Amino acid sequence: MKALAKLKAEPGIWQTEVDKPQVGPNDVLIKIKKTAICGTDVHIYKWDEWAQNTIPHGMVVGHEYVGVIEGMGSEVRGFSVGDRVSGEGHITCGHCRNCRAGRVHLCRNTTGVGVNRPGAFAEYLVIPAYNAFKLPDNIPDSIAAIFDPFGNAVHTALSFDLVGEDVLITGAGPIGIMAAAVARHVGARHVVITDVNPYRLELALKMGASRAVDVSQQNLKDVMKELGMTEGFDVGMEMSGVPSAFRSMLDTMNHGGKIAMLGIPPSDMAVDWNKVIFKGLIIKGIYGREMFETWYKMASLIQSGLDLTPMVTHEMPMERFQEGFDIMCSGQSGKVVLNW
Ligand code: NAD
Ligand code: ZN
Numbered sequence: 001m002k003a004l005a006k007l008k009a010e011p012g013i014w015q016t017e018v019d020k021p022q023v024g025p026n027d028v029l030i031k032i033k034k035t036a037i038c039g040t041d042v043h044i045y046k047w048d049e050w051a052q053n054t055i056p057h058g059m060v061v062g063h064e065y066v067g068v069i070e071g072m073g074s075e076v077r078g079f080s081v082g083d084r085v086s087g088e089g090h091i092t093c094g095h096c097r098n099c100r101a102g103r104v105h106l107c108r109n110t111t112g113v114g115v116n117r118p119g120a121f122a123e124y125l126v127i128p129a130y131n132a133f134k135l136p137d138n139i140p141d142s143i144a145a146i147f148d149p150f151g152n153a154v155h156t157a158l159s160f161d162l163v164g165e166d167v168l169i170t171g172a173g174p175i176g177i178m179a180a181a182v183a184r185h186v187g188a189r190h191v192v193i194t195d196v197n198p199y200r201l202e203l204a205l206k207m208g209a210s211r212a213v214d215v216s217q218q219n220l221k222d223v224m225k226e227l228g229m230t231e232g233f234d235v236g237m238e239m240s241g242v243p244s245a246f247r248s249m250l251d252t253m254n255h256g257g258k259i260a261m262l263g264i265p266p267s268d269m270a271v272d273w274n275k276v277i278f279k280g281l282i283i284k285g286i287y288g289r290e291m292f293e294t295w296y297k298m299a300s301l302i303q304s305g306l307d308l309t310p311m312v313t314h315e316m317p318m319e320r321f322q323e324g325f326d327i328m329c330s331g332q333s334g335k336v337v338l339n340w
Contacts, residue, residue, distance in 0.1 A: 001017065001019075001122055002017060002123055003015070003017070003018045004060065004062065004122070004321055005018065005121075006044060007057075009052070011045065011046050011047045013045050013061065013121075013321065013325060018122065020123075021118060021124060021125070021126040022126065023126055024073050024126070025074050025075040025076075026075050026130070027127065027128055027129060028069050028071070028127060028129045028132050029069065029070050029071035029072065029125075030065075030067035030070065030087070030120075030124065030126070030132070031067050031069075031070045031123065031124060032120055032125055032340045033065075033067050033141055033339070033340060034067075034141050034142060034145040034315075034337050035121055035145060035337070035338050035340065036064035036312075037064070037325060037328045037336045037338070038062075038064050038148070038149060039173065039174075039175075040114075040115065041062060041114070041121075041325075041328075042329060044059075044115075045325050046329070054115060056116075060118040060122050061121050062119040062121030063112065063114040063115070063148055064089075064120070064146055065086060065120035065125065066135070066145045066147075067120075067125065068084050068085070069081055069085055070124070078129070079134065083132075083134050084135045084137075084141075084144070085134055086135060086145070087113070087125075087127050087131045087132045087133060088148075088291055088292065088295065089113040089131075089148055090105070090110045090112060090288045090289075091110065091111045091117065091131060092104050093107055093109035093110075096108050096109055104290075104291040105288055105289065105290045105294075113127060113131075133147070135299070136299055139302050139303075140309075142312045143302060143309070143312070145312075145337050146308065146312065146337070147295070147298055149175050149178065150178050150308065151288070151298055152175045152262055152286070152288070152289065153182055154178075154182055154294050154297050154298050154301065155294045156179055156239070156286045157179045157182040158182070159258075159284055159286065160258040160260065160284075162187065162235060163186065163188070164188070164189055165189060165235050166188070166192075166229055166232075166233050166234050167188045167190065167191045167234070167237070168194070168233040168235070168236045168249055168252060168253075169191065169193040169209075169236075170236070170238050170242070170263070171239035171240025172200040172203070172204045172209075172239075173195075173200065173239060174311060176193060176204070176240070177200065177203055177207050177311065178207070179237050179239060180193050180204050180208060180209040181208045181308065182301060183208075183235075183237075184207075185301060185305070185306045190210045190227050191208065191209050192209070192211045192212075192220075192223060193211070193212050194212075194213045194215045194240075194245065194248070195212070195213075195214065195215070195240070196214060196215060196216045197331050199333075201213070201214055203310065203311075203313070203334055206310050207311065211227065220252055221252065224252065231254045232252055232253050232254030233252055233254060234254055234258070235258050235260075236257060237259070237261075238259065238262065241263035241264045242265070243265055243266065243269045243270065246261075246263075246269065246271070247272070250281070251275070253275075253279060253281055255280055256279070257279065259283045260283075261283060261284065310334065311334040311335050312335050312337050313333045313334040313335065313336070314327055314333055314334075315338075316337075317339050320338075321338055324336045324338055
């Protein structure tokens with residue numbers, strides 16, 4: 001079958017032929033319809049230090065997808081051939097303390113689809129049936145294809161009560177923008193999002209942010225004044241991984257504020273802990289999606305009218321994958337979807 005794989009230890013991704021994956025007794029075989037390119041795929045494409053240390057030679061990458069179940073192992077219950085599914089890309093162990101307690105998103109032995117095991121940029125994908133998520137009919141394929149990053153946004157945004165709150169989101173990447181849309185949808189008051197990329201700030205406004213601030217041009221504190229905010233943000237979502245963005249968040253949070261951190265900073269990011277202590281801030285790290293509570297919330301949010309359509313800014317046949325990666329690398333896009 002055709003697939004996109006990391007065939008060389010250098011920047012790039014290559015189309016190739018690989019064997020159709022074997023289906024184990026607890027697995028489902030998914031015929032892939034659409035995939036989306038994730039920031040992680042871009043790291044693998046660019047072959048940065050993390051990718052060099054993580055991705056085995058020849059790995060078929062990709063973990064954002066929608067497809068249809070075409071086969072399944074003898075032990076699988078609750079799915080049928082023909083079910084339209086997306087899937088959770090974190091494969092959990094099932095035997096650590098958190099897995100056994102039902103806190104599966106906190107599994108300490110997670111492996112990643114398209115990172116540590118063959119991924120979704122292929123005609124077929126095999127995952128444990130446990131990880132498949134059956135999609136309601138009224139969720140379009142292009143939206144289902146971005147459920148994985150949408151789940152990062154939903155998991156982060158729903159970590160704290162947002163109703164009537166003033167929210168700061170640093171980083172208007174696809175995940176930050178979707179988090180802004182969720183915050184607006186569930187009833188936040190001001191949803192202020194920051195970035196240094198005008199294209200993405202524009203998209204954030206379209207998706208419901210009340211203010212989109214280019215921090216290379218404008219001071220966040222001036223914007224707060226304009227909005228009549230006299231104290232500070234109640235909830236922060238760090239979605240850039242950029243230390244200066246996190247520092248601006250610590251500066252502008254109200255006392256007692258709550259911060260959810262999804263963006264991955266350099267490991268040695270310096271923080272003025274006095275701000276955390278004297279403001280009494282609560283900081284929560286976010287990894288992946290809650291299994292499977294986040295997935296149910298995602299489906300419900302879409303069914304309750306949250307419109308993610310503008311997020312998919314580019315869609316093309318998989319043969320044009322190079323163009324897709326070029327667009328993602330340029331930063332001039334929301335999500336880029338490849339049709340298989
Ligand atoms: P992205 O790289 O597309 O978005 C990051 C955005 O931050 C970009 O638009 C960039 O222009 C912006 N930025 C740069 N400097 C900034 C500044 N000074 N202030 C504000 N914004 C600035 O990434 P994404 O796919 O939207 O993901 C968001 C972050 O979450 C990334 O750091 C990614 O690595 C991380 N991530 C974490 C998880 C997890 O499970 N914790 C999962 C997926 C992604
Ligand atoms: Zn586990």
